Amino acid sequence: MPLTENQLQELRNIFDSCTRPVILFDDDPDGLASFLLIYKHIKEGRGIPVKNAPELGPEMAQKVNDYGPDLVFIVDVPIVNQEFIDKIKTRIVWIDHHPVVKRHKVEYYNPRALDPDDNSPTSYWIYKALKKHLWIAMIGMVGDWFFPEDKILDEFRAKYPDLLSPLIKKPEVALFTSRFGELIKIVSFNLKGKTSDVIKSIKVFTRIKDPYEILDQKSSGGKFIYKKYNRLMEKYTEIIKRVKVKPQDKLVLFVYSSPDYSFSKEISNELIYKHPDKVFLVAWEYNDEYKCSLRSTKIKLPPIINKALEGITGYGGGHDHAAGACVKIKDFERFVGNIRGQL
């Protein structure tokens, strides 16, 4: 069973009752969409994208407290340390759909608490509670490779027929072949790079009223968002061209370095869409570490990653078919060997 009607009503009451929230969100389309849905409802507050959740530290807690929020939302963030929670001086509501974690002093909403297999995105649940701004919610859902029930999909298709054709039955097809998929990529690319630039894009997003402002560059805000996307798209295309997929390889390893921008998630998503029979490990070299993005269609990744990390400096986890890991450069070869050995 997913989040119950009661829980959705509770959430709705919480959204209605606060006036000055801080909203911490994962820096991907589902996280941003979740933030925007809440922010556009309350019309006040501060959004803070969280790049590296396991490292939410005392400075971030200070930053949150300094704003003087009446409530702190944490949305679509998989892991938050208890120490961080303990430092926050206000009520905390955490809405997520990653594997369940237990923490004190938070109100925790996660569909997996009731059904371990229900990982419907965070933006889906927030949309179910607020029932506004469907196009924003859909960015989050499809960005997380998820299609909602037909009723919601049909409503979206009726409103934006040119963005998502009725012939498209799967989220991954939407992502890679539709105009709406392009919009999701635009969102995703705007969440990359220096934090100050990301914050600028997020501010602009809060003022965008319809998807065509961005797709057709119909407003100055839309132009701003599109321009950043265009700039990064050039880099992305140049990098993904270098991937070689050989028919005999079960695991395809692709290592790259690009200063300031990681494209691992987008690269691995595109690769698994085009080659569903493979397992992909895309590794971005950054600060003495490899940040890895893994994709598969059948094999469950988290147990394989956990086993591969035994005796290695690093961490990892995520969804069954879309996961991540972070490994020191000196351990990388062993890590890859450990994965290969299990396939």
Ligand SMILES: [Mn+2]
């Ligand atoms: Mn998500």
